[in-house]
Each structure stands twice: as C-alpha cells, then as structure tokens.
Amino acid sequence: MRTRTRTRKQRGITLMIGTMSLVFLVPMIGLGIDVGFMLAVKSKLQASMDGATLGAARALNIGQTTAAQAVTAEGHAVNWFNANFPTGYFGTYNTAIDVNLGSAGKDAAGNGVFDDPVNPHLRHVHAYASTTVDAFFMRWFGYTSTTIGVTSDATRRDAVIMLVLDRSGSMNTSGACPSLISAAKLFTGQFAAGRDYIGAVSFSDGTYVHSAPSTNFQTVLGYTNDGGSSAGQLDSIQCNGGTGTPQAIAVAYDALYKMNLPGALNILMIETDGLPNTMTLNWWDNNNLNAGIVNGSNCTDMSGKKKSAGGFATKASLPNWTTGYTMTSSYYTSVPAGIVGALYSGDPWQAAGGSYFAMMSSPWQAGANTGDNSIWVNGSAPGCTFNGGFIWNSIGDLAWAPLTDVYGNQLNPGTNPYQGAVNTITSGGGTYLSLAGGGNNTTWTNYHHAVLNATDNAAYQARSNGTISTYNFVIGLGGNCTPSCTAAGRTGDPPDNVLLQRIANDPNGDLFNTPATYQPCSQEATCVNYSGQPQGTYIFSSDHTKLVQAFLSISSQILRLSR
Amino acid sequence: MRTSIPIRRRRREGQRGTEIMEFALLAMFLIPTFLWSFINGVNLIRMNEANEVTRDVGDLYIHGVDYSTYEAQSVAQKLSGGFGLQIGSSFTGNNASNNGNGGNAYIVLAQVMYVGSGSCSSLPNGTTCTNQNSYVFLQYISFGNAGLQINGTTVQSALGTTTATVNSSGIVQNYLTDPNAVASSVGSHFQTQLSDGQVAYAVETFFASPDLNFTAYPAGGIHSLDFF
Numbered sequence: 001m002r003t004r005t006r007t008r009k010q011r012g013i014t015l016m017i018g019t020m021s022l023v024f025l026v027p028m029i030g031l032g033i034d035v036g037f038m039l040a041v042k043s044k045l046q047a048s049m050d051g052a053t054l055g056a057a058r059a060l061n062i063g064q065t066t067a068a069q070a071v072t073a074e075g076h077a078v079n080w081f082n083a084n085f086p087t088g089y090f091g092t093y094n095t096a097i098d099v100n101l102g103s104a105g106k107d108a109a110g111n112g113v114f115d116d117p118v119n120p121h122l123r124h125v126h127a128y129a130s131t132t133v134d135a136f137f138m139r140w141f142g143y144t145s146t147t148i149g150v151t152s153d154a155t156r157r158d159a160v161i162m163l164v165l166d167r168s169g170s171m172n173t174s175g176a177c178p179s180l181i182s183a184a185k186l187f188t189g190q191f192a193a194g195r196d197y198i199g200a201v202s203f204s205d206g207t208y209v210h211s212a213p214s215t216n217f218q219t220v221l222g223y224t225n226d227g228g229s230s231a232g233q234l235d236s237i238q239c240n241g242g243t244g245t246p247q248a249i250a251v252a253y254d255a256l257y258k259m260n261l262p263g264a265l266n267i268l269m270i271e272t273d274g275l276p277n278t279m280t281l282n283w284w285d286n287n288n289l290n291a292g293i294v295n296g297s298n299c300t301d302m303s304g305k306k307k308s309a310g311g312f313a314t315k316a317s318l319p320n321w322t323t324g325y326t327m328t329s330s331y332y333t334s335v336p337a338g339i340v341g342a343l344y345s346g347d348p349w350q351a352a353g354g355s356y357f358a359m360m361s362s363p364w365q366a367g368a369n370t371g372d373n374s375i376w377v378n379g380s381a382p383g384c385t386f387n388g389g390f391i392w393n394s395i396g397d398l399a400w401a402p403l404t405d406v407y408g409n410q411l412n413p414g415t416n417p418y419q420g421a422v423n424t425i426t427s428g429g430g431t432y433l434s435l436a437g438g439g440n441n442t443t444w445t446n447y448h449h450a451v452l453n454a455t456d457n458a459a460y461q462a463r464s465n466g467t468i469s470t471y472n473f474v475i476g477l478g479g480n481c482t483p484s485c486t487a488a489g490r491t492g493d494p495p496d497n498v499l500l501q502r503i504a505n506d507p508n509g510d511l512f513n514t515p516a517t518y519q520p521c522s523q524e525a526t527c528v529n530y531s532g533q534p535q536g537t538y539i540f541s542s543d544h545t546k547l548v549q550a551f552l553s554i555s556s557q558i559l560r561l562s563r
Numbered sequence: 564m565r566t567s568i569p570i571r572r573r574r575r576e577g578q579r580g581t582e583i584m585e586f587a588l589l590a591m592f593l594i595p596t597f598l599w600s601f602i603n604g605v606n607l608i609r610m611n612e613a614n615e616v617t618r619d620v621g622d623l624y625i626h627g628v629d630y631s632t633y634e635a636q637s638v639a640q641k642l643s644g645g646f647g648l649q650i651g652s653s654f655t656g657n658n659a660s661n662n663g664n665g666g667n668a669y670i671v672l673a674q675v676m677y678v679g680s681g682s683c684s685s686l687p688n689g690t691t692c693t694n695q696n697s698y699v700f701l702q703y704i705s706f707g708n709a710g711l712q713i714n715g716t717t718v719q720s721a722l723g724t725t726t727a728t729v730n731s732s733g734i735v736q737n738y739l740t741d742p743n744a745v746a747s748s749v750g751s752h753f754q755t756q757l758s759d760g761q762v763a764y765a766v767e768t769f770f771a772s773p774d775l776n777f778t779a780y781p782a783g784g785i786h787s788l789d790f791f
Contacts, residue, residue: 012581012585013585014581014582014585014586014589015585015588015589018585018586018589018593019589022592022593025593026596029596029597029600032600032604033600033603033604033607036603036604036607036608037607039607039611040607040610040611040614043610043611043614043615044610044614044787046614046618047614047615047617047618047621047787047789048789050618050622050789050791051618051621051789051790051791054622054625054791055763055790055791058762059761062758062761075755078754078755079753079754079755079757080763080790080791082753082754083752083753083754083763083790084788084789084790182684186681189681189760190760508629509656509657511629511631511657511730511732511734512730512732512734513730514728514730514731514734514736515730516656516657516730516731520656545686545687549738552760556674556762557627560625560626560627561626561627
C-alpha cells in the first residue's frame with residue numbers, strides 16, 4: 001500500500017517539471033522573437049527612411065527659391081516614406097516622420113534641409129522617423145510595446161552645368177533646331193533655380209556664349225518652373241554653318257573654370273549632330289616669329305605688306321586677339337595676337353565630292369549667326385583667296401597650321417590620339433600640322449583627323465584638370481540626312497559614336513536604343529576609357545523626336561551623381 | 564535496505580512508460596513551439612537581411628549602377644548571399660530580363676515617372692500623348708527567378724509589369740505613347756501624386772525560404788519594396 005501511495009504521488013512529476021520549465025523557456029524564446037521582430041521593423045524603417053531622404057534630395061529642384069525647394073523636399077520625404085512604410089506595417093502604430101522639428105543631426109535652427117557647414121555647395125536632407133511595436137511575450141514582464149526611431153541623411157551637391165549646343169547647318173536642314181531648343185529648356189527645368197548654376201554656349205563655325213553659369217538660369221535661358229515656357233537666350237538660336245566643336249567645349253569649360261566652384265558638380269552637357277570640322281587656330285608662331293602664310297600669297301598684314309615683301313614678320317604687324325571673349329581669370333592664360341581665325345573644312349561627303357575647305361570665319365558669332373563670313377579675327381583678310389566669302393578650296397595662302405588651337409587643345413596629342421598621329425612639317429624652327437596639297441584631299445584628311453583629335457583633347461583637358469574637373473555628358477543626334485541626302489546615297493555624316501564615347505569617358509555601349517547602335521568602349525579599337533577620370537554618359541538619339549528623352553535621361557544621371 | 568529494492572522494482576513496474584508519456588504530452592506543446600520559434604526567428608533574421616539587400620541594391624541603382632549587366636547582377640548576387648539568387652551563366656552586354664533562372668530569389672528594379680502635360684509637350688505636333696496623367700515605366704529590369712513561389716503562389720510584382728518594348732538595358736521605348744508602358748500599380752503606393760516628370764526609383768525583392776518548410780508550418784518567404 002505504501003509503495004502504491006508513493007507511486008501515485010510521483011506520477012506526472014515529469015509533466016509538472018516540464019510545465020514549470022516553460023515558465024522560463026517561453027519568455028526566453030519570446031524575448032528572442034520580440035527582439036527579432038523589433039529589429040526587422042527597425043531595418044524596414046531605416047530602409048524606408050533612406051529611400052525617403054534620397055527621394056527628397058532629388059526633389060530639391062522643385063521650387064523657385066531655396067526655401068520653397070526645402071518645403072518641397074520635406075513634402076517628398078513624407079510621401080516617399082509613406083510609400084515605403086505603409087500604415088500598420090507589421091502591426092506598427094504611431095508611425096511618424098519628422099523632417100522639420102529639432103532632432104539630432106539637423107542644423108542649429110532645426111531645419112531638415114540645410115547647407116553643409118563645410119561645403120556651401122552641398123545640401124543635406126535630414127529626417128527622423130519613429131514607430132511603435134507591440135511586444136508579444138515581453139509584456140509578461142511589463143514591456144507592452146517599444147518605440148523605434150531612426151534617422152537618415154542624404155546630400156545633394158549643387159550642379160554647375162554648361163550646355164554646349166550644336167547649331168550647325170545640318171541641325172536646320174533636319175528640322176532639329178526647334179526640338180533642340182525645347183529639349184534644352186526642359187533639361188534646365190530639372191535643376192534647382194537659385195542653387196544650381198546653368199549656362200549655355202551654342203556653336204557652328206564660331207561660338208556664342210549665351211550665358212555664363214547662373215542660378216537665374218530658368219529666366220535667362222527661357223524656362224519657367226510652373227510648366228510653361230518663356231522666351232530666353234536659347235530661343236535666339238538659329239542653326240546654320242559648320243561644326244566648331246573643339247572651341248565650343250573649350251569655351252564652355254572656361255566658363256566653368258571661371259565660376260571656380262570645386263565643391264560643386266561641374267558638368268559639360270554637349271549635344272551635336274555631326275562631325276567636328278572647324279578649329280580656331282593662330283597662324284602666327286610667336287616663339288619662332290613664324291607666320292603660316294606661303295611666300296607667294298597675296299595676303300597682306302596690318303601694314304599692307306605681303307609676306308614676300310617682308311610682311312607678317314612681327315607680332316606688331318598682326319591684328320590683336322578678338323574682343324569677343326574675355327580671357328580674364330580664365331583657364332586660358334594667354335592668347336597672343338596673330339593670324340587667328342576659324343578654318344572650316346567640309347564634311348566627308350563634301351570632301352568625297354572634291355570640296356575640302358571653304359572659308360576662314362570669326363570664332364565669335366551670335367546665336368543667330370549667318371555662318372558665312374570670311375575674315376581674320378577682327379575684320380577682312382585683304383588679298384587672301386578666302387577673303388571673298390564662302391569659296392570652296394580657297395586656302396592656298398596657308399603654309400601650315402599650328403599643332404594646338406588657340407585654347408591649347410592638341411591636334412596631335414602624344415598620348416592616345418583618337419586618329420593617330422597626323423602629318424607634320426618643320427618650318428622656321430617650328431613643327432606644324434601639314435597642309436601639304438594646298439587644300440586637296442590629302443590636306444583635308446590630315447586636317448579632319450586633327451579636328452577630331454582636338455575635340456577629343458578638349459574634353460580630355462576638361463576632365464583631367466586638377467582644379468575643376470568636369471563630368472562630360474554627350475548626346476549624339478542622328479537623323480540629319482534629309483530625303484535628298486538619302487536619295488543621293490549619303491549617310492549625312494552622323495556623329496562619330498566612338499569620339500563621343502571618348503568625350504564622355506563612358507565605358508558602356510548603347511543603353512538607349514534597340515538594337516544597340518554602338519559597342520562598349522572596350523570593344524571598340526579606337527576607344528579609350530580613363531577609369532581615373534570622371535565618367536559621364538553618351539546617348540545616341542536616332543532622331544530629334546527622341547531628343548527630349550535623351551536630355552531627360554542625362555538630367556536623371558546628373559541628379560544621381562549629385563547625391 | 565531490504566525493502567528499498569522491491570519498492571524500486573515495484574515502482575518501475577507500476578510506472579513503466581509514465582515518463583515517456585508525460586514527455587510526449589509536453590512535446591506536443593514544446594516541439595511546435597520550438598519549430599515555430601525557429602522558423603519565425605530565422606525568417607525575422609532573413610527579413611532584416613532582405614531589407615538591407617533591398618536598400619543596398621537600391622542605393623547602387625540610384626547612383627547609376629546598370630543592373631542590366633552581368634557584373635552588376637553579380638554584385639546583387641553577392642549582396643544577397645545566402646538567399647540563393649541565381650543569375651545564370653555569364654553574359655556580355657546587357658540583359659534586362661535575366662529572370663528565367665532557378666533559385667530562391669527574384670529582384671525587380673524600375674524607374675517610374677508621372678506624365679503630365681509638360682512631359683507631353685515634348686512630343687512632335689500631332690502625336691497623341693496616350694499616357695498623360697499616368698505613371699509610366701522608364702526602365703524595367705528583373706533578374707533571378709521570375710517563377711518563384713511563396714506559399715505555393717508565384718510571386719507578382721507590386722509595381723506591376725510592362726508589355727511595352729523594353730530594350731536590353733531595360734529602357735522602355737515610347738513611354739509617352741505606348742499604353743503598355745503605364746505602371747498602373749504604382750499610384751496606389753504614393754499618398755501624394757508625383758509632379759509632372761518626377762521620377763521614382765523602385766527596388767523590389769522576393770526571397771523564398773523552402774529550406775524552412777515543414778508540413779505544418781510553411782515558411783513562406785520575404786517580400787520587400789522600397790522607393791528611392
């Protein structure tokens with residue numbers, strides 16, 4: 001009986017001990033679950049906030065004043081956050097985002113959008129969010145809920161942008177000129193008035209500076225931020241003439257250099273529809289006191305003397321540098337007086353037809369240039385064969401051309417030239433670009449290669465400068481072959497994709513078109529990519545109806561970089 | 564001492580199987596509890612990781628990484644290590660729809676824009692702006708396993724999909740005029756409609772957890788969506 005009694009008492013002891021152990025086991029498991037749950041909510045909250053501040057930083061362009069932009073950005077932060085962290089996510093409640101009240105990380109005034117104290121061209125968007133999570137198991141110990149808070153900070157660098165817009169004649173014949181103006185205006189609308197700086201140059205044979213970079217760019221260039229458009233500098237563009245790309249890049253870069261905002265994002269935004277064919281050169285070698293005029297030329301210098309009569313012998317006998325462009329505080333420290341002009345060469349289809357060189361024009365022409373004028377830098381070129389206007393094959397007066405243009409762009413770079421070494425000659429102690437042939441196909445081919453090299457080199461110098469290095473974004477525009485051009489079996493000499501890839505320093509192939517129109521840089525024999533230099537983007541727009549999309553794609557890329 | 568032996572023997576005889584029955588009773592509660600705790604604990608850990616993967620992939624995406632390339636998809640694969648993201652064998656160039664692979668992960672990246680009258684003004688005269696006042700996809704990239712199933716159901720992007728022409732790098736063609744470019748599911752995510760031309764970047768990840776499936780407790784998977 002005694003034994004039976006003890007057995008009954010002990011029956012269920014394992015169950016009791018096991019049940020009692022649950023008192024400790026379940027809270028321990030629950031603690032792990034609750035903490036894991038809170039961490040999961042916190043990670044989602046953090047990701048949501050990061051998305052919100054980045055989205056807000058990108059929205060800093062909306063508004064005409066920095067104060068208005070800050071308000072817009074704060075509103076966008078809330079909108080983005082709510083999209084990422086829906087109400088009641090994971091059973092959370094009391095969720096709130098704070099972009100305007102004082103909290104750690106904001107500036108002294110408690111603003112959520114504020115300038116960086118060190119870099120005045122950097123803006124922060126700072127926000128704080130919190131939410132409450134109920135505990136499932138820890139409530140047994142009195143912890144019914146926990147409030148989780150996270151902060152997030154995104155930055156946006158001000159952008160300093162120079163538009164470099166091709167207004168050559170082919171832009172006119174293809175009907176692309178109005179589309180270019182419209183697309184360029186829309187492009188400017190993507191940036192923050194009052195903070196970002198945008199200016200513009202347009203170019204044909206010559207270059208015209210419509211505006212240096214300005215925070216008032218929307219008014220100056222002709223865009224208003226409320227969805228409408230107004231007239232501005234971009235509306236003055238008329239398309240006519242050649243394609244002096246090296247000078248345009250150099251002048252646009254100089255405008256960025258003069259702004260001298262190394263803490264900002266410096267950008268050249270280049271659009272062109274054809275091949276470079278014009279360079280601004282100085283046919284006076286001041287080191288060797290040598291003029292690039294043939295002895296038999298009828299050209300006369302400022303004193304009325306031909307070279308054969310002792311003319312073109314001193315700098316004093318030559319006209320001064322143009323007054324069309326101020327070089328003060330410029331990247332280009334000195335442009336000497338001399339025999340300066342923009343030498344236009346034909347496009348390949350013209351050269352194939354026997355038309356090689358046509359004129360010497362002014363480097364400076366207004367947006368509505370007539371294109372065809374034949375002058376030295378400050379007037380006519382008396383006695384010269386090209387003094388009468390647009391005359392094909394009229395450069396017999398020229399003995400050679402310099403190996404750099406007036407901005408220092410190299411026509412025959414020692415490293416990675418795009419077109420390989422060009423033909424040179426030595427004369428009077430100097431080495432120069434050969435114009436052997438006096439204007440025939442040999443002359444043209446050598447000059448054409450030199451122009452391509454100079455264009456590539458202008459972009460290289462802008463990217464590689466130690467003080468102000470630029471991101472270069474490029475749009476190549478196709479579709480410039482008119483029906484008559486097509487009927488003649490020509491291609492219209494579209495933009496050189498490899499050259500434009502090199503200018504942008506873009507390693508990628510065509511990401512814009514289907515099928516792709518060009519290969520990645522690594523697969524192109526003549527393409528070079530510099531990984532240590534800023535890498536921009538090149539887009540080929542097959543016709544002008546896609547220009548807007550191309551410009552907006554570029555603006556999107558820039559806004560990505562600016563954060 | 565003499566009586567203790569028979570008592571012990573008698574207890575064993577009388578109690579034979581008692582402990583095991585009691586333990587079995589306990590186990591009926593404990594084992595499901597431990598199983599539930601394990602599955603949910605691991606899933607919570609994975610949810611943390613998934614949120615971080617989404618954020619990291621998105622951060623790279625908005626800063627210009629081209630996820631239509633194999634190299635970039637490889638980066639996403641490394642970021643989501645342990646989730647079983649498969650992107651197939653190496654390819655050159657671009658593949659914005661590398662989504663026919665196996666594995667336990669599927670990732671969608673998209674750029675969406677709201678089209679207002681200003682955006683439509685860029686169209687040539689006479690062209691109808693079909694997608695005015697709509698969200699449209701500008702880019703759509705997906706990779707991994709588009710046939711991924713969570714809880715027996717094939718995953719569906721909360722962003723929707725597009726049947727518009729998309730090139731190899733994911734750029735959507737004719738997004739102003741092709742109605743197939745409309746991102747009809749996007750608007751519901753934003754409380755305030757985006758302004759004309761405003762772009763949002765979205766990253767969506769799906770990670771299934773078949774290794775945690777037990778008969779009574781299907782582990783399901785994790786879905787994460789963030790706009791940047």
